[in-house]
Amino acid sequence: MEKNLSIGTLAAAPGEKVQGLLPIPHTEIEVPVTLINGAGSGKTVLITSGIHSCEYVGIEAAIQLAGELDPASLNGSLILIHPVNVPGFESRYPTLMPQDNKNLNRVFPGTREGTLADRVAHFFEYSLYSQIDFYIDLHCGEIFEDLTPYVYYVGAADNAVSEAARQAALHVDVPYMVKSSATTGAYNYAGVLGIPSILLERGCAGRFTQAEVDADKKDVLNILKHLGLLQGAPELRHRPVDLTDLVYLMPARHGLWYPEVKAGDLIARGQRLGVVKDYFGHVLDTYCAEYDGVVLYQSATLWTDDFCELITYGKFAETAGMVR
Ligand SMILES: [Zn+2]
Incomplete structure (x- = not known):
């Protein structure tokens, strides 16, 4: 059955796309969010970028996907955040949240009483993970890194959850994939809670090219096809090896x-x-x-x-x- 999609102050009816700045509860920050509620029913997928502040390929890919994806051709719903670490992004402060110098991808599960990164993690758990079926986290090498594209899938999860994440990772057009045993990252903790999740790495060194952004977008579209949100068969050059x-x-x-x-x-x-x-x-x-x-x-x-x-x-x- 078709359903309304809402997070905090933002809500999208079936067939509707809504974009806006969303205040994160118990913090002073707002993050850019796009809700795309498909005309047809299906899974709800979370796509985040910029959990690490200067990983530009993923951030730009999420922004372009948010603008281009059409609710009329979607079976299911998408929640996109582009980027998450707005304070770090706007101050070009790599990896960490400038307010508390914490790496958001190491603080899960969060707490409402902690510092900013803890509170953002708490928001993820209670406002996002409570309503999603799958999670794609777009990363990139940081401004101080040289990186080759690859994908992580959750390993610290029930076998069925890990296997569902692995099957999606096989639809990412990169040479390599890695089963992660971590639990404190955003996508890792989603896996702990039973949500199949992957983290895509592409690009590095503070740069982004449209070719890299296009490759990220194609990977996301392939996964959405694999999960049944979009029509058509995934297109792949690589089958990532472990x-x-x-x-x-x-x-x-x-x-x-x-x-x-x-x-x-x-x-x-x-x-x-x-x-x-x-x-x-x-x-x-x-x-x-x-x-x-x-x-x-x-x-x-x-x-x-x-x-x-x-x-x-x-x-x-x-x-x-x-x-x-
Ligand atoms: Zn990262």
Whole structure:
């Protein structure tokens, strides 16, 4: 049965699209939200972007999707937020919420009594997760990262929830996918609550191109087709292959970072990944790959510290008949 779609002060009747700034309860911030209530009935899908403030490809893709998607051709409903971390976005303050210096993707479940990030997480749980069937979170490498496209799906969830997320991730046109075991991210915690969820990574380094934005939009449309909200068959070039045992390599000592590989490179066990030096050119530490795999992202700044991994890489899952 067709239903009204509402969040706080915004409401859309069946066949209607409504856009506006939504005050987050118990905070002083407003976020841009688009509600698209399809003419036909179906699943309700949440699409967020800019949980990390300067991840522009996902933010722009969500803005364009919000403008272009037509309720007349939709079976089901969409809630889009573009972006979530408005204060960080408008101050070009990467990753964190400037008011409390918290990473919103590490504070779930939130609390109404906490600082801003906690309160936003609380809003997600009680105003959004209570009415959705699926969640797509659009990310990107941050302004200090070099990244190759890939997709995460929830792993800390019931098997059926994780499998539903995995099936959707298979409709994302990227080479790699990763089953996440985290629980404190926005999409992770949705999985804990029983909502199949994925996180898409594409783009990096404070840039965005229309080609990357188009690729994000196509991925979202493919998933909406897979979930039955849109007509037509998903179009794919890649079938993402599983990466496991990710190494999130942090520097043993702070210093200047000289990577010897780049995002997307295949690496061999024992291969040098890069070195950290002091200001006088002395090598402090040399980093080598623990196994054969692929570089997903790395720090793209000369200085490195505990804020960002030097390199994150993954291992090809040992799946029979897998095509690399
Ligand atoms: Zn992110």
